Amino acid sequence: MFDLVKLTLIAGDGGNGKVSFHRAKFITKGGPDGGQGGDAGSIYVRGSRHLNSLQHYAGVKRFEAQNGQHGGKQKQIGHKGEDLFLEVPVGTIIWILAENKSSLHHRLHYAREGNMAPADRLTRYYLDKPSGNPPPRPEDEVRLVEAAAQTENTEEEEFILRSPSLQNVDLKKVKKVLFTEITEHGQEVMICRGGIGGRGNDSFKGSSNTTPFEAEYGSFGEKKIVLFELRLLADIGLVGYPNAGKSTLLSIVTKANPKIANYPFTTLEPNLGVMSVGDREVKDVILADIPGIIEGASEGKGLGFDFLRHISSCKALLYILSLDESVIFNQSIPDAEKVSLLLEQLQILKQELHSYDAGLAKKKSLISISKSDLYSNELKQELRKAFEKQGTAVTFFSAVTKEGLKELQEQLTQATY
Ligand SMILES: Nc1nc2c(ncn2[C@@H]2O[C@H](COP(=O)(O)OP(=O)(O)OP(=O)(O)O)[C@@H](O)[C@H]2O)c(=O)[nH]1
Ligand SMILES: [Mg+2]
Numbered sequence: 001m002f003d004l005v006k007l008t009l010i011a012g013d014g015g016n017g018k019v020s021f022h023r024a025k026f027i028t029k030g031g032p033d034g035g036q037g038g039d040a041g042s043i044y045v046r047g048s049r050h051l052n053s054l055q056h057y058a059g060v061k062r063f064e065a066q067n068g069q070h071g072g073k074q075k076q077i078g079h080k081g082e083d084l085f086l087e088v089p090v091g092t093i094i095w096i097l098a099e100n101k102s103s104l105h106h107r108l109h110y111a112r113e114g115n116m117a118p119a120d121r122l123t124r125y126y127l128d129k130p131s132g133n134p135p136p137r138p139e140d141e142v143r144l145v146e147a148a149a150q151t152e153n154t155e156e157e158e159f160i161l162r163s164p165s166l167q168n169v170d171l172k173k174v175k176k177v178l179f180t181e182i183t184e185h186g187q188e189v190m191i192c193r194g195g196i197g198g199r200g201n202d203s204f205k206g207s208s209n210t211t212p213f214e215a216e217y218g219s220f221g222e223k224k225i226v227l228f229e230l231r232l233l234a235d236i237g238l239v240g241y242p243n244a245g246k247s248t249l250l251s252i253v254t255k256a257n258p259k260i261a262n263y264p265f266t267t268l269e270p271n272l273g274v275m276s277v278g279d280r281e282v283k284d285v286i287l288a289d290i291p292g293i294i295e296g297a298s299e300g301k302g303l304g305f306d307f308l309r310h311i312s313s314c315k316a317l318l319y320i321l322s323l324d325e326s327v328i329f330n331q332s333i334p335d336a337e338k339v340s341l342l343l344e345q346l347q348i349l350k351q352e353l354h355s356y357d358a359g360l361a362k363k364k365s366l367i368s369i370s371k372s373d374l375y376s377n378e379l380k381q382e383l384r385k386a387f388e389k390q391g392t393a394v395t396f397f398s399a400v401t402k403e404g405l406k407e408l409q410e411q412l413t414q415a416t417y
Contacts, residue, residue, distance in 0.1 A: 012040025014195030014218025015068035015078035034200030038068030038078030103222035234288035237311030240320035242292025245370035298355035316415035372396035
């Protein structure tokens with residue numbers, strides 16, 4: 001699944017102002033007439049409901065908007081550079097990994113939407129003879145976001161900063177800054193502002209300076225290295241150990257067709273399914289089946305837990321607890337121990353979620369025990385009591401006998417309100 005891409009976005013630079021003087025037959029000492037440079041193109045991100053992955057960014061990773069053209073003689077203003085629009089699916093979150101000075105400046109001082117500051121003119125004036133080309137503008141630089149904002153960098157950040165290109169940066173080591181979230185179809189956000197055109201020498205004339213050799217460089221456009229992250233927009237996240245029956249549940253209550261098998265970590269990437277419940281008023285509830293979580297997932301065990309971001313915007317979670325058949329049918333393990341194993345499983349799952357994101361662990365949640373066809377009535381009774389004692393109701397369900405499924409579907413629907 002293509003749900004994470006790193007892109008380099010470069011807005012155009014503003015065109016330089018021109019230094020020139022009016023020349024015509026019989027006029028040898030005309031006034032300054034150097035035109036202003038054109039404003040550059042900006043880069044926008046636009047939400048689209050017709051997209052459901054970031055697949056279309058698999059190839060090209062670098063996007064540039066047009067520069068503004070330089071100003072000309074006879075007060076000619078340079079052409080404006082064209083804007084660039086990047087379409088992303090609704091649900092895309094945009095992070096900044098690195099940026100140039102004008103982006104940093106803009107973000108720190110004016111980063112309120114709808115409150116666009118005039119682009120900074122950090123490298124401003126140049127002096128020139130009317131005939132020649134302006135001296136080359138000083139180089140722009142791109143730095144890592146957090147590192148640029150800090151006064152002291154760690155050794156690691158220093159190392160990254162020194163790297164000539166930031167292309168090979170390990171994303172896990174970079175502190176990223178949230179830029180925006182695209183939540184609606186048609187939503188447009190300017191992500192890299194184009195530079196503005198520099199003024200030509202015509203703008204610098206005055207009573208004390210009738211022959212200004214002074215003009216402005218166009219300002220730098222914003223450059224950013226960004227991360228587009230697509231989060232699935234699901235109502236309910238299914239959370240459980242590997243092999244608990246999460247994908248099986250999804251396949252029964254929705255039309256989704258996930259891979260199901262009798263070994264752990266069958267599911268490697270999240271699956272979505274739509275559950276339509278209700279007789280008169282049908283409500284669609286989107287379920288997200290994710291890979292299994294084990295103790296130590298937060299330390300990278302199993303498949304880790306990066307995929308948890310897909311359920312971070314869910315309205316509720318369904319914990320699916322399960323015991324291995326070899327445990328359930330093992331006569332030498334007393335029921336009391338099986339009970340505590342399941343109680344403990346819930347604690348571990350919650351802990352792992354908590355270490356990913358404290359908010360996630362606090363979400364509204366339902367507790368269920370899968371594969372109820374394998375449990376004796378006595379054991380079920382004891383489990384019910386034990387969970388109730390802890391203040392949690394537990395629902396048993398089975399994909400084999402269909403026990404509890406209707407009840408569970410109703411509870412899940414209710415939980416989305
Ligand atoms: N007896 C019984 N077996 C079940 C039930 N539900 C699922 N299973 C079996 O349990 C095994 C695991 O099912 P999955 O749905 O793949 O489990 P999962 O939680 O998605 O597993 P991972 O993707 O590895 O995390 C499969 O062999 C299923 O056939 C059930 O209600 N009763
Ligand atoms: Mg699965």
